[in-house]
Amino acid sequence: MEVRAIPLWTRMAVDSAGSGRSPALTPAAGLRTGLAVLDLGMIGRDGSRRAVPSAGATYPYECYILTRDDADATGLYQVDPGRRLCQLLSRGPQVDAMLCQAALAVPEDGAVIVLATRPWLSMRKYGDRGYLYTQLDTAHLHMNLVLAADSLGASVVLRRRPPGLEPLVTEYGECAEVHSALAVTAVPAGNGPDAGPSCWAVRDARATRPSSLRRQPHWLERLCWESLVTDSEGAAAGPPGAAVSLPTAVRRGSRAPLVPRAAFHGRRSATGFAPGTVPVRDIQGTVGRALSVLHDLLPGEGTPPHATLAVRQEPHGHGESAWPAGLDIRWVPELTNEAVTEAFMAQRHLADTSAVLLLHAPTASLIDEAGGSQLWTVLYHAGALAQLVCLEAARRGLAVTGVGGFDSERWQRLAGLPTDHDVVYAVAMGVDTPDAPKLDRFAVAYAQNERS
Ligand SMILES: Cc1cc2nc3c(=O)[nH]c(=O)nc-3n(C[C@H](O)[C@H](O)[C@H](O)COP(=O)(O)O)c2cc1C
Structure with missing residues (x-):
């Protein structure tokens, strides 16, 4: 050219x-x-x-x-x-x-x-x-x-x-x-x-x-x-x-819609998280509902990503409650704000997140399979599941944002993910900080630690 x-x-x-x-x-x-x-x-x-x-x-x-x-x-x-x-x-x-x-x-x-x-x-x-x-x-x-x-x-x-x-x-x-x-x-x-x-x-x-x-x-x-x-x-x-x-x-039939109309209007990405923790039942309900709708919509279609939820709280009182099938839970109360910031590529506004849903897969072996088509399926499922999480969080008033600026190896260590897995997407949930600018919209690639 x-x-x-x-x-x-x-x-x-x-x-x-x-x-x-x-x-x-x-x-x-x-x-x-x-x-x-x-x-x-x-x-x-x-x-x-x-x-x-x-x-x-x-x-x-x-x-x-x-x-x-x-x-x-x-x-x-x-x-x-x-x-x-x-x-x-x-x-x-x-x-x-x-x-x-x-x-x-x-x-x-x-x-x-x-x-x-x-x-x-x-x-x-x-x-x-x-x-x-x-x-x-x-x-x-x-x-x-x-x-x-x-x-x-x-x-x-x-x-x-x-x-x-x-x-x-x-x-x-x-x-x-x-x-x-x-x-x-x-x-x-x-x-x-x-x-x-x-x-x-x-x-x-x-x-x-x-x-x-x-x-x-x-x-x-x-x-x-x-x-x-x-x-x-x-x-x-x-x-x-x-x-x-x-x-x-x-097909609809006469059942209620999978997502109520108000959730579409209420969805927004959190601009950051304030200190504090959100009730575990809200996180559990949000992720559980998203997983169940995804499984209903795309039953057995291709390889879904693995889902691990890192919760920054003690397990007391929550460990025995019913968590959705197909979701691994990691109780990580010891996770510091510094560690979270580093694992999110210096995105300090995400440091106080209460829980992070990590979607991960053995990407290297998936690329070798069928010309990588399974990897495309994993990425489709990851984005689709994250959208369901965003809508359910909007319905419950839980602050949430998709996070693409993550360091896969750090999260792998912090959350004890399989060593041959890469994180393909993360969804962070927590207490909202209203009125903050959304740094990810800056012209520079803020989420990749690029300087302005
Ligand atoms: C794939 C993906 C990656 C994203 N990565 C980040 C991120 O690393 N940090 C962040 O603060 N927001 C992130 N976001 C949220 C976007 O910044 C946000 O969607 C965009 O600014 C539009 O705002 P809205 O979602 O409130 O409409 C991401 C969103 C998506 C879909």
Whole structure:
């Protein structure tokens, strides 16, 4: 990639390509369903934060909706969540062909939502570690969308890494990789799309400047992507042939939603923890509920990460209570704030955490298995479980934050994890400190101990 031959002044110029106004469209029922799910599961109500957490608030993914319009033609829409803009990119049999290859069908008045990862958005801040965060962030979002659709009363079929949708990223995105999809049925009347005014602008981007439909990645993004490519075609960063596509249906029937609507609105990441301890029953209830919902949603699908909960209290009175199956408990009252700070890469605001859920796996052996596809499954489960913990903590008023800035070896020692295991993600819980700035949103990679 020869960029030095181009004069710097020319390189610094920006043009307004693609920003021209395209004709407005009136969204049909299916698109309104998709947007209602995004409103609850991705956008959120609070203008200053989205519905899902993301390492450094980088949100390294793209989102597409595939759905039918009033003329019964299937359209492909790209979503810009920041601008609340939804643009029609393509319409007709070619979109149906993609869905057919992915073995996904658009339910009547429903929609298929597809997520693609864009690692550069995280890696430009966090370097190689940003690829881990990309996977975790996107898993957070995918799980939240599944739960949001369920909470709106829809039934869902969820897929990870579905085959056949590559044209989405090769034709419109580049430097991106299809991550997952969910097919959502129509939302019952009064529950979703028609329940309030929509703030979305829907436009037909095909009508104006069709050539600009294709996103032109910056040369830095291309370089970053090339560093990730592992397959012979140079197309994807993920493990070759790792289309793990076990369709999992979440059917509602008449039962209560898995997560109540209020929990989506109340979720936020703690900006730090104050001294003090939270009742063990709150931590136990939060992690227990998250594990049980995850097992219900993804029964026996691939390799889950191991979960160890390090609780900074004496076990007296708690040891005998029923802890969820599949969770190891470590009572570590002796753990000092200094040790926690070091293990969290000098993130002092996390020092007073009451408990840390460590998600870990034998990563070296997983990478060798089936081209690493099991490792992808572990990362998906880790992000999905963490999202469930965040929502359940929000419901109980427990302060929580996902933590990607951890020193795996230190936590391995502090919590007595198996020596061949690496921590892939941590979730810290404790007493909230309101009104503190969220240091992880700084432009520098604060969670990686980078100086400002
Ligand atoms: C994968 C991941 C890693 C994160 N790592 C950290 C971290 O190391 N330290 C921290 O304070 N917050 C961390 N966060 C929380 C983000 O900073 C937070 O989600 C983001 O600032 C947006 O704020 P919100 O979650 O309140 O919407 C992480 C979140 C995710 C999803």
